[in-house]
Amino acid sequence: MRDRKAEFDAREISIVLVSFASPELAAHWQEATHFPFPLLLDPERRAYAAFGLGSSVLAAWHPKMFLYYFRLLAKGRKLMPVKGDPYQLGGDFLIDQQGMILLAHPSDDPADRPLVSEILSDLNPFRVQQPLSL
Amino acid sequence: MLNVGSPAPKLTLQTLAGEPQPLSALYEHNPKTLLVFLRHLG
Numbered sequence: 001m002r003d004r005k006a007e008f009d010a011r012e013i014s015i016v017l018v019s020f021a022s023p024e025l026a027a028h029w030q031e032a033t034h035f036p037f038p039l040l041l042d043p044e045r046r047a048y049a050a051f052g053l054g055s056s057v058l059a060a061w062h063p064k065m066f067l068y069y070f071r072l073l074a075k076g077r078k079l080m081p082v083k084g085d086p087y088q089l090g091g092d093f094l095i096d097q098q099g100m101i102l103l104a105h106p107s108d109d110p111a112d113r114p115l116v117s118e119i120l121s122d123l124n125p126f127r128v129q130q131p132l133s134l
Numbered sequence: 135m136l137n138v139g140s141p142a143p144k145l146t147l148q149t150l151a152g153e154p155q156p157l158s159a160l161y162e163h164n165p166k167t168l169l170v171f172l173r174h175l176g
Contacts (some may be wrong), residue, residue, distance in 0.1 A: 001170075014164040019172045020165040023150050029175040030150070037170075040147040040155055047157070050143035052135040053171055084174040093169045099142045102166070106135070110173055119168065 004116050005036060011120060013094070020045045021084055048088065052106050055087040068111040094119060 001008075001015065008015055015037045019026050023041060030039050042048060092114050094103035105114040136143070147155045161167040 008168070011176055012165040013168050014166070015170060016160055016169045017170050017172055018147060019175055021175045023148075023152060032141045036142070040149060042147050046141055047143070047145050047147060048171060050145055051169075051171065073151050078173050088173055090171040090173045092171070093136065093142075095142050095167045095169065097161060097165055099158060100143060101136055101138055104138055104140075114139075131155050 001116060002035060002037075007120060008117070013119075016040060018042055018047060020048060020088060025083055044089070051091060051093060053089050053091045055085060055089060056109070057087050062109055065110055092119070 007013075017035065017037050017039045018041070019029075019039060020042050021029065022043065026039055026041055080110060089107045089110065090113075091106040092103070093101055093105070096102055103114070105112075107113065142157060142161065145157050147157060149155050157169075160169075
């Protein structure tokens, strides 16, 4: 996502990160990672709950997670010690200027994220944004 | 569960400085806003 920031900028998509970490940890993380996006906090996880993001021990320890982390390490990614609830799941939500959800992707497991191309393609005005109904 | 076409919930986040940040203030000032809910930091 960081590597494709220009594509999001070109489509006028502002990216905002949300974390349930403490302000101190979040500030340290932001300084260490240099992510070019604003980071907001939800320490009581009210927003996580409102967006339907739960936690799952089984998902966090799913065998495919070992492969996921192995691939990260193979790419040279430095993993930091886990601080906070390791079982909280994340998610990605695209919202328009009127506050309507254009894309909802609550993660089924820690490695489950939408493709960048999937997010960008949802901006195609000719694509049906809502589920079809009879 | 929020689905496509649902209104975003009305809630308030916090800045790193502890200031309240209404979610609506994020999307009302941008054509599109991608909220990325992170797992643990690490």
